[in-house]
Amino acid sequence: MTAGKDDGREAAPVSAARSGDLRKRVVSSLVLVPAAGLLIWAGGSAFDIGILFIAGVMAWEWGALISAPSDRHRTRLVLAIALLVSFVVALLFHVPAGVACALVAVPISVLLARQLRVVGPIWLGVAVIGTVFPALALVWMRSHIDFGLETVIYVIASVAATDIGAYVAGRTIGGPKLMPKVSPSKTWAGLAGGMAGSMLVAAVFTLLHADARGAALVPLAIGIALIAQAGDLLESAVKRHFKVKDSGSLIPGHGGILDRVDGMMTVLPVVALAMWVSGRSVLQW
Numbered sequence: 001m002t003a004g005k006d007d008g009r010e011a012a013p014v015s016a017a018r019s020g021d022l023r024k025r026v027v028s029s030l031v032l033v034p035a036a037g038l039l040i041w042a043g044g045s046a047f048d049i050g051i052l053f054i055a056g057v058m059a060w061e062w063g064a065l066i067s068a069p070s071d072r073h074r075t076r077l078v079l080a081i082a083l084l085v086s087f088v089v090a091l092l093f094h095v096p097a098g099v100a101c102a103l104v105a106v107p108i109s110v111l112l113a114r115q116l117r118v119v120g121p122i123w124l125g126v127a128v129i130g131t132v133f134p135a136l137a138l139v140w141m142r143s144h145i146d147f148g149l150e151t152v153i154y155v156i157a158s159v160a161a162t163d164i165g166a167y168v169a170g171r172t173i174g175g176p177k178l179m180p181k182v183s184p185s186k187t188w189a190g191l192a193g194g195m196a197g198s199m200l201v202a203a204v205f206t207l208l209h210a211d212a213r214g215a216a217l218v219p220l221a222i223g224i225a226l227i228a229q230a231g232d233l234l235e236s237a238v239k240r241h242f243k244v245k246d247s248g249s250l251i252p253g254h255g256g257i258l259d260r261v262d263g264m265m266t267v268l269p270v271v272a273l274a275m276w277v278s279g280r281s282v283l284q285w
Contacts, residue, residue: 036156040142040149040152040153040156041149043142043143043148043149047139047142048091048139051135051138051139052083052087052135054135054257054261055083055087055131055132055134055135056080056083057248057250057256057257058130058131058135058257058258058261059076059079059080059083059127059131060076060248061247061248061250061256061257061258062075062076062079062127062130062131062247062258063075063076063079063127064247064248065127065238065239065242065244065247065258066119066120066123066124066126066127066238066242067119068119071116071119074116075113075119075124075127078109078112078113078116078124079109079124079127079128079131082102082105082108082109082128082131082132083128083131083132083135085101085105086098086099086101086102086105086132086136087132087135087136089101090136090139090140091139095136095139095140095143096140096276098132098136099133099136102128102129102132102133102136105128105132106125106128106129107125109124109125109127109128110122110124110125112124113125123238126238130258130265133265133268133269134261134264134265134268134269136272137268137269137271137272137273138152138264138268138272140272140276141155141268141271141272141275144275144281146280146281146284147211147281147283147284148281150205150209150281150283151275151281151282151283154201154205154282154283155224155267155268155271155282156264157201158198158201158202158221158224158225158228158267159198159224159228159263159264159267161194161197161198161200161201162194162195162197162198162224162225162228162229162263163194163197163228163232163263164197165190165193165194165195165196165197165198165200165225166186166190166191166193166194166197166229166232167190167193168193169187169189169190169192169193169194169196170185170186170187170189170190170193173187173189173193174187174189175187175188175189176188178190178191178233179233182233182236182237182240183232183233183236183237183240186229186232186233186236190229191225191226191229194225194228194229195221195222195225195226197225198221198222198224198225198228199218199221199222199225201221202214202217202218202220202221205217205283209283211283211284212283213285216282216285217282217283217285220282220285224267224271227263227266227267227270228263228264228266228267229263230266231262231263231264231265231266231267232262232263234262234265234266235247235258235259235262235265236262246259247259
């Protein structure tokens with residue numbers, strides 16, 4: 001009897017903590033989703049500035065994640081310079097020019113990290129790639145003449161649906177772990193749920209968008225889901241390497257910006273590259 005009572009007492013705080021965390025997540029989402037939607041809808045300079053701000057926060061969190069407290073200001077300075085130079089070049093000339101700057105910034109950042117001895121050289125290169133490339137990809141996609149707004153909405157909705165589907169399926173079904181050494185909470189059921197969520201978004205866009213074709217969007221949806229979850233696992237691996245639970249505490253109930261956009265970090269550059277090669281929006285494939 002005593003053991004049963006103790007178990008109940010221990011379970012109650014855990015349940016209360018989870019409930020409180022869920023409430024924070026809901027409140028944060030109710031604030032962030034409309035704000036993000038308004039920014040995407042506005043486009044133009046407002047969108048570009050908003051993305052630059054978000055990328056700046058990502059760079060700030062990367063600095064805290066990969067470097068010691070005494071070296072964070074120098075790490076963040078290198079990341080900020082790489083981000084600002086690439087962004088300014090992209091806006092003044094063309095996004096591919098900004099991407100070229102970012103490609104040059106990666107080896108320069110690695111050399112600086114080695115020279116300054118503030119952080120592992122490879123990690124600083126990863127931080128530059130994980131910050132600058134997704135930001136430039138999103139700016140370029142939104143500025144696309146044909147279906148820029150619709151494309152950005154579709155890609156972001158697909159990644160969000162992947163996260164939700166993976167979370168719901170993983171919690172309700174459970175089952176074998178996907179990569180327990182990297183992320184103990186990820187399951188194969190969650191992977192399937194993520195793909196289902198992404199395909200649901202594809203189905204909706206097929207019905208709502210005249211140029212969208214299900215034959216192209218369904219395999220694209222599966223690809224987006226897989227790439228998004230690869231980004232999620234990659235960020236989990238980085239946090240596990242540095243023994244950090246969350247990338248930050250900016251968003252109540254969610255952690256940091258990096259914790260919310262980990263799937264975007266991998267999906268956005270891949271989709272933008274595919275659009276650039278094909279010369280068309282993914283909604284026109």
